[in-house]
Amino acid sequence: MDYFLQNFPQQLVNGLETGSLYALIALGYTLVYGILEMLNFAHGDVYMVGGFLGAGVAGLFVHNGVAAVPAGLIVALMALACMGGAGLLGVGIERIAYRPLRNANRLAPLITAIGVSLFLRSIVEVQVSPAPVLVPSNALVPQTVIQVGSVTTPFMALALFVASVVLMLALDVFVFRTRFGTAMRATAQDREAATFMGIDVDRVIVATFLIGSALAGMGGLLFGLTFATVNFFMGFLIGIKAFAAAVIGGIGNVRGAMVGGLFLGVLESMVGGFISTAFQDTFAFLALIVVLLVRPQGLFGQPLPDRA
Amino acid sequence: MSAQAQAAEAEKPRLQRLWESGPAGWNAALTKPYVMIPFFAGAATAPFLTQFFVDNFGWTGGEFWVRILATCAMYATLALSLNLVVGYAGLLNLGFIAFFGIGSYAYALVASEQLHQHFPLWLGLLTVIGVAIAFSLIIGVPSLRLRGDYLAIVTLGFGLIMQELTLDLDRPPTLMGHQFGPNGLNITGGTEGIHQVDAFRIPKNLPLLGTAPHSWVYYWIFLGFLALCVFLLMRWRRTRTGRAWIAIREDELAARTMGVNTFKYRLLAFTTSAVIAAIVGMINAAWLFNAYPGNYDVQQTVLVFIMVILGGLGSIPGAIIAATLVTILPFLLQPLILYRYVVFSLILIVIMIFRPEGLLGTVSMRPRKTLGGTIELLTAETAIEASELPAVTDTEVADLEAASGAIVEDPEWKA
Numbered sequence: 003m004d005y006f007l008q009n010f011p012q013q014l015v016n017g018l019e020t021g022s023l024y025a026l027i028a029l030g031y032t033l034v035y036g037i038l039e040m041l042n043f044a045h046g047d048v049y050m051v052g053g054f055l056g057a058g059v060a061g062l063f064v065h066n067g068v069a070a071v072p073a074g075l076i077v078a079l080m081a082l083a084c085m086g087g088a089g090l091l092g093v094g095i096e097r098i099a100y101r102p103l104r105n106a107n108r109l110a111p112l113i114t115a116i117g118v119s120l121f122l123r124s125i126v127e128v129q130v131s132p133a134p135v136l137v138p139s140n141a142l143v144p145q146t147v148i149q150v151g152s153v154t155t156p157f158m159a160l161a162l163f164v165a166s167v168v169l170m171l172a173l174d175v176f177v178f179r180t181r182f183g184t185a186m187r188a189t190a191q192d193r194e195a196a197t198f199m200g201i202d203v204d205r206v207i208v209a210t211f212l213i214g215s216a217l218a219g220m221g222g223l224l225f226g227l228t229f230a231t232v233n234f235f236m237g238f239l240i241g242i243k244a245f246a247a248a249v250i251g252g253i254g255n256v257r258g259a260m261v262g263g264l265f266l267g268v269l270e271s272m273v274g275g276f277i278s279t280a281f282q283d284t285f286a287f288l289a290l291i292v293v294l295l296v297r298p299q300g301l302f303g304q305p306l307p308d309r310a
Numbered sequence: 311m312s313a314q315a316q317a318a319e320a321e322k323p324r325l326q327r328l329w330e331s332g333p334a335g336w337n338a339a340l341t342k343p344y345v346m347i348p349f350f351a352g353a354a355t356a357p358f359l360t361q362f363f364v365d366n367f368g369w370t371g372g373e374f375w376v377r378i379l380a381t382c383a384m385y386a387t388l389a390l391s392l393n394l395v396v397g398y399a400g401l402l403n404l405g406f407i408a409f410f411g412i413g414s415y416a417y418a419l420v421a422s423e424q425l426h427q428h429f430p431l432w433l434g435l436l437t438v439i440g441v442a443i444a445f446s447l448i449i450g451v452p453s454l455r456l457r458g459d460y461l462a463i464v465t466l467g468f469g470l471i472m473q474e475l476t477l478d479l480d481r482p483p484t485l486m487g488h489q490f491g492p493n494g495l496n497i498t499g500g501t502e503g504i505h506q507v508d509a510f511r512i513p514k515n516l517p518l519l520g521t522a523p524h525s526w527v528y529y530w531i532f533l534g535f536l537a538l539c540v541f542l543l544m545r546w547r548r549t550r551t552g553r554a555w556i557a558i559r560e561d562e563l564a565a566r567t568m569g570v571n572t573f574k575y576r577l578l579a580f581t582t583s584a585v586i587a588a589i590v591g592m593i594n595a596a597w598l599f600n601a602y603p604g605n606y607d608v609q610q611t612v613l614v615f616i617m618v619i620l621g622g623l624g625s626i627p628g629a630i631i632a633a634t635l636v637t638i639l640p641f642l643l644q645p646l647i648l649y650r651y652v653v654f655s656l657i658l659i660v661i662m663i664f665r666p667e668g669l670l671g672t673v674s675m676r677p678r679k680t681l682g683g684t685i686e687l688l689t690a691e692t693a694i695e696a697s698e699l700p701a702v703t704d705t706e707v708a709d710l711e712a713a714s715g716a717i718v719e720d721p722e723w724k725a
Contacts, residue, residue, distance in 0.1 A: 109402060246467065283470060
């Protein structure tokens, strides 16, 4: 019990930090699912591409571990490239691969999404690098370790948490306080009725992909800066976990995805710290299955009618 | 269709009519005993053909190509089994390849020095079937009650859990500081997998099989099992069960309204598919003498998906043709071998957008608005067979209506 009490705060902090990354990616799933009712399996790979874009920009300005221009400027440029590039990628995927199938059989866009996911992963593997690519984060962000009481955290992990929370709050304001956000929520509620109200549904869908993918790209950047490495396979597992987080929070529910992500991160960290490091992922998915069984609509979701 | 149009249709040459009937019609024309039996008979002689070329023309690729053909037959069976669950029942099982792995590992555990067990073939087969059923129930019972999308994610997670377990169970699991099992416990062999798995013990005095080279024997075993699955699916297609599956896939709500127990039939499709995949895994383990974790990763599920989509959802001959193409293609395009997943994923995307029914698909993936589309689809599938029957009986019409979950109100069609 002592062991538990001593380590609990540290595991909680670790979990919140990982969880904020899950939440950032989960938002993209939940936004798209809320509006199109489709699982965008390629979302995790958009996050991966974001990570690589960040690494690429960093590679342009950092040579031999020395930044050529002020580090803050480089990070800003990286953020711009990651969010912009990933956002455009998401919009492109929607335009080319999903829009032609919007009214097709329910399985069709899901299968295309699997294809897009495999395409992004394998093209990066073949064309960019099959091995992990280093991100020169030690030249870009302070490498200090912050200590509060018995809890320690690297500066960047804390920055990851703060940046994610800020982005999530901004999205929350956008979705719940602006006119366009209202249009998004209306489209999610009933696409046809939204059309009758004069909402340009296509524009809403494009914006949804842009925002979700930009957040994922930012996630890729934050991951790269925190762990100093990106690889072509990194979007796969985290994509599935972020989806699990979105489902736990109630798929289609923006605030649910945030809470679900943090919940899953903390759960995983607790399992890793107190039960077994080897079976961390197993427990994460068991949590998902239990949530689906006990409360299929997720923690915050509205009970959904079963779509035939 | 008016009477004149019908008469004009009948005057066209048979082959032209067949050509114009589209993928569903081609599929129906190929899914016939008089196509399938010669096909399998011909395929079974392939090793002799390679031997002939080796003996007479000094060809060196004989054994190699028999192995590739065995791989084709293996993937064709996997594609059929995935087709059963995706194409017939409309369930997106993304952990499909895990069942292939479960079959391999279950057999490898009871037929190698790993656990010092050497079960005879029949007992090994029963073990594999039992384990596959157990796992498919564990996954299927909770998740098949949920919305279809959740099944995709639960099965995907299941596939990952199984992969993690095979990699981590080479040592006793430790939970909360307690070690379960004695030191040195090694169940799955971790990244090494399980080696020196028993091949099937085939009596030496058996004609042909007893003396043929190893790869030939396993080619025939794969081919035989494929033929068995094709036979079962062709029979099943026309039964109450097969129709219930199609009805669920086309319109679940309507199927349920007509009294189809959707959960029961979905679980049946899920479990059957799992058992077939597990048996294929078992044959594969005996063929290669090992169970290796790299053979069961998620990439493999996508590969089998590509076969199913390329061949066409719901199509038996399509699955066989596509599995053969996708298996052989990398060998023919050696310079592009690095790009194979890029090419395959592009094929998948392009097919879904421009030709969602694949080569011979029977499932309409195209945008559709009306319930009538379902009826047209089902009638197109049966059209060719119906034209050969003396008359469509009323019970068959009733079955069709029940299957499609809607009531046919078109008097011309009934008459």
